[in-house]
Amino acid sequence: MRYLTYIFPLVFLFFTACGGGSDNQNQAQSSADTQATKSQSSDVRTINIIGVDQMKYVVEDENQQGITTGAKVGNDGMLKLETISADPGDKIRIQLTTQSQLPASAMAHNFILLMLSADVDAFNSAAIKAKDNNYIPSDMTDQIIAHTNLAAGGETVEVTFTVPEKTGDYPFLCSFPGHYAAGMEGTLNVE
Numbered sequence: 396m397r398y399l400t401y402i403f404p405l406v407f408l409f410f411t412a413c414g415g416g417s418d419n420q421n422q423a424q425s426s427a428d429t430q431a432t433k434s435q436s437s438d439v440r441t442i443n444i445i446g447v448d449q450m451k452y453v454v455e456d457e458n459q460q461g462i463t464t465g466a467k468v469g470n471d472g473m474l475k476l477e478t479i480s481a482d483p484g485d486k487i488r489i490q491l492t493t494q495s496q497l498p499a500s501a502m503a504h505n506f507i508l509l510m511l512s513a514d515v516d517a518f519n520s521a522a523i524k525a526k527d528n529n530y531i532p533s534d535m536t537d538q539i540i541a542h543t544n545l546a547a548g549g550e551t552v553e554v555t556f557t558v559p560e561k562t563g564d565y566p567f568l569c570s571f572p573g574h575y576a577a578g579m580e581g582t583l584n585v586e
């Protein structure tokens with residue numbers, strides 16, 4: 396009987412090794428996605444973003460639904476995230492991972508989505524002084540639609556929100572000091 400312990404992992408290995416090529420896997424994945432969309436109208440679209448030491452939001456997969464990208468950042472071929480497009484009422488989950496070897500005090504990122512009417516420069520200036528509140532200015536929270544916590548190197552944070560009904564270009568930024576000025580920002584285009 397004790398040999399079963401060794402046989403089961405081998406059987407697993409066998410099936411894994413016989414799995415189809417990556418094309419087949421992608422097809423299976425996309426059809427699974429379609430089915431999920433059909434069966435659940437309240438589906439949440441997840442967008443994976445990486446925060447890098449160059450103080451930019453970048454993406455590993457530029458083919459994620461509804462995003463546009465710009466210049467290459469760093470040597471890993473990752474592209475700067477420029478915009479996220481969404482329909483009013485969409486549910487979006489932002490997952491932000493920080494890639495850094497630096498300590499949290501020197502390098503961390505967040506994702507803050509502001510109202511259409513927000514003054515981004517003023518918000519950012521206030522945020523820099525709000526270190527004790529993780530760079531969220533407590534007297535300007537009425538300008539925030541959604542935000543993550545800070546993610547230090549190796550950490551992932553996320554926030555899920557419903558896209559506003561009013562169309563327009565909503566600004567988002569990282570409020571860690573210096574990052575917005577360095578280009579860690581973009582827009583959510585609601586159309």
Ligand SMILES: [Cu+2]
Nearest residue numbers: 504569571574
């Ligand atoms: Cu940042």
